[in-house]
Amino acid sequence: MSRDSHEVQFPRQSGQCQRCDRSGYCLGQGLSRNAIHKLLNISASPRLLKRGQELFSEGAPFNHLYAVRSGAVKTFKITPDGEEQVIDFHLPGDLIGFNAIARGCYTASAIALDTTSVCAIRFEDLTSLCMRSALVQEAMFKRLSALMTREESFLVTIGTKNATQRLASFLVTLSNYFTNHGYSPNSFTLPMSRTDIANYLSLAVETVSRTLTRLQRETIIDVQRNAVEIRDRERLCALAGNAVNEQFTADAIH
Amino acid sequence: MSRDSHEVQFPRQSGQCQRCDRSGYCLGQGLSRNAIHKLLNISASPRLLKRGQELFSEGAPFNHLYAVRSGAVKTFKITPDGEEQVIDFHLPGDLIGFNAIARGCYTASAIALDTTSVCAIRFEDLTSLCMRSALVQEAMFKRLSALMTREESFLVTIGTKNATQRLASFLVTLSNYFTNHGYSPNSFTLPMSRTDIANYLSLAVETVSRTLTRLQRETIIDVQRNAVEIRDRERLCALAGNAVNEQFTADAIH
């Protein structure tokens, strides 16, 4: 890192992976205790980011993957006309930076949406660990594959769904994440702004706002600022899935 | 393969990778001669598909990656409402099936758009090769990463560009592919139908047709059936990139 001026330096915390409550999780579930221990030897120290602080920027040389421990991160690109295109949101348990492997430099910028703690994992170390542990290698391939699958289905979402369905999918995805991580499925806080959501879902901010309002009027959700409550999971999922019938939308307009 | 009834059987050809004119290429450039030879030992026999024949189908158990040797393949999903969503087109040199690693079954179906020859690569063999060769492992990671980057930028295309820009991007991408593979950059044949293009670019068939016509009227391209000729690469790239000025579109309408 000493010469890596493109990446922001953060104060080192005392704890290592051993102290992390997600010990080993960041490289994939299904790893044996043994594999986790091997892993621990290569893990770098955690870093703390304040809201709005940059983790890495597009084009910067790639050396580390980052595992999100807490908080939230968005990755994004700036299009030639100066618009921000949000690529993805990353929550605890996510690993960021895989895109950079091929080119050797990050293909997007990453900033913290909130106070965030990340573990830097030297990619060089990780690949050498993969050479020694078939389990870790398998976990890496699986993780990369899962990310591709995720992007692929997101692509289908953007390509085929309308604004309401996109928002619904987005909320359901978030809810599922929170459920899987032991939080309340039906009541959570959006770590990102409306503009971020809009840029992520390829919609205008106004459309996001209007659609959320409509979902609220339909008593499907309740939104107070960034606090979301899912009131009718049934209907939300129906919309997210593939609502063929759009009467809802028609009704909701009036 | 004996129990793999979900995958279509094709007559085995006499040649192995040794006879393939793309020897070793399928697992990534940058591999040493040595690595390629290791690779050759694990490569399975090539298969021949006729136009419209299925290589694998969504949900079938995953055992093989497929390297396209010649021809063209499309991967697609069927949405709940019965529509076909084209995920990607695959040309010679491409490796198909990475998405399946995580779940253990294919996440999309694949069919040949034309007479096509593919090499089946047993994933199990490939991972074990990765354990023995750091070069192959690196190539695999890079390839997966490159695929993610590609999907990511395609996502930006779908999310931010209009019909004209999407078509232009599509044509430029194809042209670049042909250029990189030693074919004419400005004159090629589309292996896929208008409907496939539409499903891929998330547009209506009619829009694809209209837009191609418009590009032709503007003397940017020339389309005769599936034969495409790029007449004004300059303007096509301008449209594909990020044409801020849309006068072209305005003009072309009349």
Place this chain on the structure above:
DNA sequence: CGCCTACTTGATTGTCGTCAAGTGGCGTGG
């Protein structure tokens, strides 16, 4: 208290999807 930013709400426009009617190439069968 006041400014600034984030968000909301309304009015209008435009792009693209849908519906509908052609056109043309190609294979099949008489």
Place this chain on the structure above:
DNA sequence: CCACGCCACTTGACGACAATCAAGTAGGCG
């Protein structure tokens, strides 16, 4: 060999959904 029918594609008319433009509201922070 021609006629027919099928399918892929084209072209036109219309309407809908979401973007844009514009104004207004409400928190958060100095």
